[in-house]
Amino acid sequence: MVAQQEHLDCSPQQIEQMREVFVRQQAAFRSDPMLSAEHRITLLKTLRRMIVQEKSALVDAIRVDFGNRSADETIVAEILPSLHNIDYTVKRLRRWMKPSRRSVGMLFQPASARVVYQPLGVVGVIVPWNYPLFLAIGPLVSALAAGNRVMLKLSEATPVTSQLLKTLLGQLFSEEMISVSLGSAEVGVAFSQQPFDHLLFTGATSVGRYVMRAAAENLTPVTLELGGKSPAIISSTVPMAQAAERIAFGKAMNAGQTCVAPDYVLVPRTRLDDFTTAYREAIQHLFPKLEDNPDYTSIINERQIKRLAAYILDAEQKGAQIIPLFPALQGRRLPHTLILNPSDDMEVMREEIFGPLLPVVTYERIEEALHYVTERPRPLALYYFGDDRKEQERVLYQTHSGGVCLNDTLMHVAQDDLPFGGVGQSGMGHYHGHEGFLTFSHAKSVFSKGGINSARLIYPPYGKTIQKIIYWLYLR
Known part of the structure; x- marks a missing residue:
């Protein structure tokens, strides 16, 4: 209760700090907009070491926040899935980052087409209280794998775990790469109003509606994981x-x-x-x-x-x-x-x-x-x-x-x-694995031509030549 009250008392200061960090993350992304595979993998492996080394502290913090939760349940439901997620991502990341070759129509040859995957920029993640580690680490791994800067808003309902994660992440990562915001619902509201390049929210449907409205003001794309009656x-x-x-x-x-x-x-x-x-x-x-x-x-x-x-x-x-x-x-x-x-x-x-x-x-x-x-x-x-x-x-x-x-x-x-x-009222968008990498990436279309330009045949002035070409290629 004391920790929760402290969060409430200093919300205005936290909101201002959060906004300053957002600006710094934007600037950091502009200065280095395409992190290498090696850099991303280093970030993920550092995150993995943190979870392994601080396993006991994380388990204890979650137990305190819940009043009681079995250490084994936390390991099974939060620690192990987080580690497996990192291992799965690290093993496949270089392949995911490779441009994807696409076909080019006959009319446009000779040319090539590909899709390159770029980081979106600064990603916001609003984390619920029910799995305060797993539901922070999962989106964080996907966003880092895609090369983004990440801001986490952790739940005020799990103050001990939230403060521990803030401390641990702050010791290993600069705020320009990963930042953690704590505080009351007021901080959460201000967080959702930032012009993120993508915003992921996990929580109640009623709150999800507000998050989507706030994101719409900035045309921020959202991923909403809302639950419902399964x-x-x-x-x-x-x-x-x-x-x-x-x-x-x-x-x-x-x-x-x-x-x-x-x-x-x-x-x-x-x-x-x-x-x-x-x-x-x-x-x-x-x-x-x-x-x-x-x-x-x-x-x-x-x-x-x-x-x-x-x-x-x-x-x-x-x-x-x-x-x-x-x-x-x-x-x-x-x-x-x-x-x-x-x-x-x-x-x-x-x-x-x-x-x-x-x-x-x-x-x-x-x-x-x-x-x-x-x-x-x-x-x-x-x-x-x-x-x-x-x-x-x-x-x-x-x-x-x-x-x-x-x-x-x-x-x-x-x-x-x-x-x-989810789908419909249970949410929109998805993450985990390759889909998570794609969610937090921009798939940019790239069309390339050399000196030969066969498309000149369809330039004006139009006449019988273009009609013959179109008929031969498509209409016969």
Whole structure:
């Protein structure tokens, strides 16, 4: 609380410092607009060494900010994916940077065409609180790989982690290359108003709308990763224990405070009791107890606890069946809770949950489940459990979502060779791997000619010659 109050008190000074850094980064980019592959790889390897050397400090900082989060969970969900991302990028970066040869039409020969990939300039990244390391490092790696200068705005909800990252990055990189801004929402507003060459935001849809409006004032292109209500569809034939275990893992990671966590489950009506039993067993296997369990992640703060408690109360008052899977709240450890028979007017079905609550909706036929998904805003992720290939194809091509897992949850995000991003209200644009390099690069078209200019044949004055050429090349 003290750290958060300090951020609030000095916001005007932080805003001015942030603006000054932005100007310096612009000047630094103009003076060296095309960093070599060696320079970029050195930056990435330096970032990797920092994460490895400061692993324990980063894990401890995140644990303090959350109240409790298992060191192993932080390593699995934040440290290892960040390192793997860097290794994947370093291995492929020189190939990504090579110009791409393109074809030239007959009418324009002799000539050559290629696409060269240039850095955009200064990239802004607004980082959320739920994965304060992974969601800072991922965009940072992509932006650095593309040769940009980067400004990070870290969350005020994780003050210890944010301050540690600011300190560590400040020790290794100049502010003209990587800078970190801390502070309240006021600083975030000012940050989004800077005329970045690209702005990436991860967070709530409501805030994403503001970020996009602010960016539009400067014609700044944006990548928005917004989340939404990601469904999990259970087929009529999949082994229930298998599906329930994998859904439980996806919901349990970070206590459901994950943008791609399963937000609700669609299950055949005849299999509802089987799912309820299997899900309870899966959760209680992952966490034999709630009290003093070091593996059970806390909700980030009291504000989020109250929000989730209000969802439960609202659902109960409107007729849903509430099934807590553990005894009462332990500190900020909120029990995993099933919500059966939810209706569309319940807050838990209208808002992204971002916590360990799981509504369960029943259906009769797969067409009904698909209709339920498609008549709602497009989610960031969709999960389908079943081995019928034809039904898998129906789910893939009759629904829209940012990404899909078949018979799993979350794991598509960890694949560096897959783009990550939303669609519709769950976001726009994507990054990770090669797509991240492309997002933060300008693909410049280059057309080259020598001394011979066959195109003179189509110069004015026009007459029968050009008509014959056009007919011979295209119309015959």
